[in-house]
Amino acid sequence: MRNTKWNIKNIPKDKDIKINNIPVDKDILKILFSRGIKSPGEIRDFLNPKLENLQNPNKLYDVEKSVKIIREAIRKNKNIWIYGDYDVDGITSTAVLYLTLKELGAENVSYYIPIRDEGYGLNNDALKKIKDSGGELVITVDCGITAFEEIKFANSINLPVIITDHHNLQGKKVPEALAVINPKRIENEYTFESLAGVGTVFMLVLSLFESYGKKEEAFEYLDLVSIGTIADIVPLLSENRILTRFGLEKLPFTKNRGLAFLLYKLFNSGENKGNNPKSEYSTYDVGFIIAPVFNAAGRLKDAKMVVKLLTSDNNREIEIIVKELINKNFERKELQNRIVEMIEKNIEKNKINEDFVIIDYSPEYHHGIIGIAASKIVDIYYKPVIIMEVKKDEGIAVGSCRSIEGFNILNALQSMPELFVKFGGHSGAAGFTIPIKNIELFKRKINEYAKKILKDDDFVKIINIDKQIPMQKMSYEFFKTIELLKPFGFGNPMPTFQTKNVLLENIKFIGENKNHIMFDLKQKGFVIKNAVWFGSGEYFKELNENLFYDIVYKLKIEEFQDRYYTKAYIEDMKASELKDDTLLYYHSLYNTSFPIKSIFYTHLDLDVETPLSLKNEFDQISLFQGRKFVGRLDYNISNLLIQLKKYFNWNFTVKVENIVKSSTHNIVDILIKRDFSFECYDYTDIGIFKRIKDFLIGNMEYDSFTKNLLSLFFRQNKDLILSFENKSSENFKNNPEKYMKPENLINFLLTVGIFFMKKTGKKSLIIVKNSKNSIYNIPFIKTYFDIAVKYENEQEENYPFILFYNTAFKQAMKKISPEDFILTKIKDIEVKEDNNEFTETEKKSLNAVNEIGTRFCFFTDAETKEKFISDLFENSKIENEEKKSEISNTFNLQTEFIKNNISIPENITFLNTLKKKDLKELKNIYVEYLPLENKIKLKEKLDNGELIYSDYSVTEII
Structure with a gap:
């Protein structure tokens, strides 16, 4: 294969990209980060430029x-x-x-x-x-x-x-x-x-x-x-x-x-x-x-x-000029091809390519073409190139220079200014006028200069790669996301990708001189047909010696007969080392960004307003409006959605965005979203809970922490106070995985939110310090919860359940009276207009309880329930000690205080405690993005005492 060096740009990890409210594929965000576009404002301005x-x-x-x-x-x-x-x-x-x-x-x-x-x-x-x-x-x-x-x-x-x-x-x-x-x-x-x-x-x-x-x-x-x-x-x-x-x-x-x-x-x-x-x-x-x-x-x-x-x-004048311009460009191409061919022959004949700087000159080289010619020669030999047109009658030569990475051609010229009539340019390209008598001296001096600057490694062409991605991203859908970065050009190039362990099939020559190669790419059920590697005909035999290759390429969408096809234009490839990339594949699947813009074709007329439904038919997804079949998604996007359903139990909705009528069919632009809606026709509580669990985690079981919370909350009718350790404590520093995190609450919250939505038809509420940056500010949670930064007493009337999640707890709860929570536990009381035992506020709250039974959960840094209640009193206006005592007693009866420490089995080793070299041959790795069935199997191994290596998400099976 070609003598090249692949340079993959430094890409931030997922945890370093803390932007949750920009609905853009994380791979695109990572490319922007690597190009210095990092803040939410910079990203929005880049993706949505405005005059x-x-x-x-x-x-x-x-x-x-x-x-x-x-x-x-x-x-x-x-x-x-x-x-x-x-x-x-x-x-x-x-x-x-x-x-x-x-x-x-x-x-x-x-x-x-x-x-x-x-x-x-x-x-x-x-x-x-x-x-x-x-x-x-x-x-x-x-x-x-x-x-x-x-x-x-x-x-x-x-x-x-x-x-x-x-x-x-x-x-x-x-x-x-x-x-x-x-x-x-x-x-x-x-x-x-x-x-x-x-x-x-x-x-x-x-x-x-x-x-x-x-x-x-x-x-x-x-x-x-x-x-x-x-x-x-x-x-x-x-x-x-x-x-x-x-x-x-x-x-x-x-x-x-x-x-x-x-x-x-x-x-x-x-x-x-x-x-x-x-x-x-x-x-x-x-x-x-x-x-x-x-x-x-x-x-x-x-x-x-x-x-x-x-x-x-003047239309006639315009027509004449355009004809002349096109003819001149045709002449330029012919002249360019002829000059490049002459230069190549001269280089081979005189072994000029053995020099550090390739220099060629002739009266036959046209000064308007030599810059383009120099660039072509750089592409062939990857060395600095200087081409000159000799003007014998004037006693001078006009030169054009093109360089490679690591060699500043302008600095080279500036080291010998006495040789030129004039010169100028920049690091990668320059030009000069030189007396003919100085040409040979110039050749010698610039090569001596280059020998001091360049080493053999500098003549290896570097291919810069923006991101490694698995093959399911080689799609029409991902390309539409890449287009957010347009227009491409210098300073913002079209991204270059790497994909490993790709199977090559149907390898064949193309081109009049059979100097290009075309083949199909396959990996894990995904297929890209007719990938092209230009100028690679010499590697045809070598490509047939292996099955799997690592490829570097750019993506493109091409249109043929009113249909769009995803194409890969290969920049380079090397035989694959066949390292296991399963976890990378699962990670990419799990982090698939929605919504996804996709497309399908149909001969039927569709109603834009009527939603589409999906049906998995073997290896392809069919689309219906009502009971009428209207079309199919292509194999790659079908395969993606099928695997996401199989591995993670995800569901999807499809909406028609636009329909374009062509001469042969309708081109239908669609938007695919994750479907977070819960359907259940069982009205018994136990039936609803079972279907909620299946909806959230399939055949998995709730972890012991979530089971305990659900039991206390629903069976024992307790409101919950969840205490988390202060992050400055030594225990938290040394054992960050041991303690409850906001993420541990998600399945509990979703279960509660879905249950109350099913029973009351109303969303629940989460009070946070910063709604934009909250980990709960995600589509799934927001389907069943509103998120707010303030608590108002009236909110009890509208929400069946409220979670207070706020590290600055005292500041957030200034408007809360302890009586608000006490009243929620008084059941089945009829509030009459002449009942003078209650204040108007209390009557309001009691009516709310009877209608929706508002429940509460607190995520707080208070170390004890007594401290939590004390904080409440400190922020309320209740001063009567007898009243305080009554409230405290009632509060103690109806709330459960839970410390956040989780017991970690000894046969779990956290991945962040290991060195990089120790990670290579590990088995039994448990990470957040594993398919559900894999997690169930690792749960069995954990229970059988086998060693498990994991991130914090292992708490899902403890």
Whole structure:
């Protein structure tokens, strides 16, 4: 297999992700955490970007000043010139500013974009031409921040310049222009430094429109802003994420005639004809289909033709330009393929690949292509690559550099500046102009430099992996969750996953030259067909030598004949070591996030409002509306739901969200949720309790702690006071698993809540300190309980059962009178209007008892019942000692005080007490996410004295 190194990112554990109120798959949350997006606010802003979250553009230094200058120039009908760049960022920046100025009333606007031979940025000859053409104001876009000499020249010929740029400054200095807008200026109050050139221009445009009271109109240009931002490979985070997200949404409906016609020609297919060839565009569409067409003009001809396209209203002119652009891009591809082939032959012939830095040069290499060619060669050899076009008549060569991780190519160039006419760039990519006579010396010096920096291990390609997942996640449903992270790009790449122990079947060659491989993937009943590994034809024989592989891949959904298919695009693979991953599989199943967006296909017309029911038919789930069969879930999502029911006793509901009619069938979008509703047609208490137990834990038995609570509460009619140890005590520190936790109450609470819901039709209540972060703030609990942070006396009338769970107990119970609880135990008393023995409050409470019989449970840090009662009196207004005595006596009779220590059998060893190396060969492991039947078997082993290794959840079987 390939010589690669897999680097799995550091991912937080489940316990470290303490965000319960964001209904997002935990694997997605973990990916966000690894990318530095951690707080609830950051996560919400990332998953739900909004235009109103853009920072005020006037926080960019000199924006307000520039707006005033530009408005004055428009008012006086000055001759305004936009000076751009020949790449996609420069082209779109120029078009956006040109269209804006025209929209705001400027009648005398022109633009200048240098051809590639002129070089990047401002030059004096161009400035002189602009001045001679009557130019009165120049606004640069995507260039100018280091043009100190050129700005001096412009000032000398009385040509005012406003600079908008996003490139790095030279120290803290900026050219002496009228105004300088750059997100990297230290004077900015604007906090995001990574705008593209077009993003920087857009902030000026936004401020301009706002100054005219037309802010919303600026957003019409986001389609172009997104193209330039994606193409310039700036991180798609924060402001860039917002601009790109909303720009991509505008592309299918763009009002730009030139862009609309280009999209039609690029994406129109035989099956999909019309003015809007795509309903949705991705960063891939922009980066690999649209942007190369824009770039082709700058590489092979003149980038001004693209600006002309984006600013033209003439349909005939647009048609001619688009045809020319597509032809130029085709020429670029042919030229690129020919040059890459020439370079590869030269490298093999002269064994250049043995050098630390691969350097090749020729007069036949085109300067507009050498950057792309260098990137291709890096992919093949994984070494730094420099390709040069030799210009013999000028005595120079133009070079383009691409590097690998661990080798900063700009630093390398900076170590020998005397060899170049000029150079620039960044760590991964750079360019330079060099005298031909210096080329051989340059080759020798940069390879000597590289030998000091690089080691053999650095030439092993590193594949970064976001997350290891089991195969059931390779699904349409999980992909829809991944899409929450869109748009993908630099700084926010499409996640790369690893799955271990995958069976390969039906391995075959594909591609005209049989240089790609396709195969099916199988694991634990889940199947992905037609996974593709591009450029791997040489490994065909080797792949047939093993059955199981560990794979690294990206997921994609492809559409064919109005159906969606999940595809895996393989990045790399290695023969599997076949380590047992059963626990990982159970963990992933147990942590399946709901709701799940899924899909099915039907020829029938459905009623959107009528719910669907599910029926398991062997290995696939059928869907019904009433008694009418309407369709089936696909095998993978069916298998997932079947296993969740089998292992954990979970039930599900299905709701139709949307129906799209295609030419052959209906495409039905559905939402699958866990079903927490309890159905029972038995009205005897014993029958209800039995069915509640089966509903919660199947064939398992309640643990002894829960059995005791239920017996005291229901059979002996006791309210409960549950005391937990202070967490600062030594006992709790040394034996955290020994003591009762809030989790231990869940089955008790659910049993009580379900029972009272069945008997009274009403929810119960939990009083907590913080409702958002409470462990009880989960859908299952909330089906049967309301959760509140305050107690009001009137709540007794509405709830049959109330749990007080609060570590700050005194503060939470300030409004509670001990009499509230005493009265709940007085049964069958008829409260008459003329009965003067009771106060109005007492009558109210007694009526509530007779109607619903309010019951209580307290989870408190009081060490004794006496201390608990004392706390109640301290917060009440009862001062009469005789009354206190009466209440205390009654309270002692009707409440049970339970300490929280749980007796742990000696044949249980807690996993957190073992070292990592001791965990590898363990058997009899009991963890929360084991299937119920496995837990029953381990219970038998525990009772038979066998050694059990467990987390805290072992209390379920004690």
